[in-house]
Amino acid sequence: MDILLHPTYFPSITQCVAMIQAKKVTFEVCDNFQKQTYRNRMNIYGSQGKTSLTIPVIYTQKNRQLYKDILISNDEKWQDLHWKSIQSAYSSSPFFEFYEDDLLPIFKSEATHLMAFNLTCLNAVLECLQHELDYDFTQEFELNPISKTDYRYLANHRKETEQPLKPYVQVFDEKHGFIPNLSILDLIFNEGPNALLYLERQQLPQ
Numbered sequence: 001m002d003i004l005l006h007p008t009y010f011p012s013i014t015q016c017v018a019m020i021q022a023k024k025v026t027f028e029v030c031d032n033f034q035k036q037t038y039r040n041r042m043n044i045y046g047s048q049g050k051t052s053l054t055i056p057v058i059y060t061q062k063n064r065q066l067y068k069d070i071l072i073s074n075d076e077k078w079q080d081l082h083w084k085s086i087q088s089a090y091s092s093s094p095f096f097e098f099y100e101d102d103l104l105p106i107f108k109s110e111a112t113h114l115m116a117f118n119l120t121c122l123n124a125v126l127e128c129l130q131h132e133l134d135y136d137f138t139q140e141f142e143l144n145p146i147s148k149t150d151y152r153y154l155a156n157h158r159k160e161t162e163q164p165l166k167p168y169v170q171v172f173d174e175k176h177g178f179i180p181n182l183s184i185l186d187l188i189f190n191e192g193p194n195a196l197l198y199l200e201r202q203q204l205p206q
Contacts (some may be wrong), residue, residue, distance in 0.1 A: 004148040006155035007118040008038040010183045020199040025135040029142040033067040042183040051178045070114040083107040095192035
């Protein structure tokens with residue numbers, strides 16, 4: 001199955017299920033940017049429950065801007081803040097130390113364009129999962145693609161459907177219970193090498 005997806009900030013587990021089980025992935029790069037989506041946000045599991053980490057961007061609604069042209073605002077040290085939040089949430093998880101050195105450089109290197117940064121995050125995830133993904137990019141925007149299954153809606157948390165995901169052990173689940181469909185980082189830090197098998201066994205989004 002060929003699918004169409006948006007590149008997002010350390011994608012959700014449901015997005016990764018779709019990617020891993022697809023024959024080929026095409027990333028949408030010809031669309032307009034939309035605020036309050038997973039394009040510049042991910043959810044992790046902190047001590048207080050679900051925690052959103054948002055990349056600040058330079059954007060105005062007066063003029064439409066292509067997603068691939070969106071610049072990151074680096075006025076504040078958001079990368080340091082995000083990494084400290086990830087450390088606080090997952091330092092006691094079984095596999096944080098195993099992947100820490102692979103992921104830390106992402107939060108130390110300069111980030112200018114949102115989409116390029118998200119693709120860097122994706123490649124780091126694929127490295128952690130030890131999975132080669134066959135993907136390319138759109139050449140034009142299609143509202144209703146014919147030849148691909150359209151999973152672009154998975155980038156919009158407001159349009160997400162409740163996707164059944166098998167529970168796994170999370171760091172703070174004794175306090176807040178199982179929280180599904182967080183960033184793929186949650187699965188990687190808690191399941192380690194078993195993360196890929198978990199993704200392969202989940203039901204594809206409907």
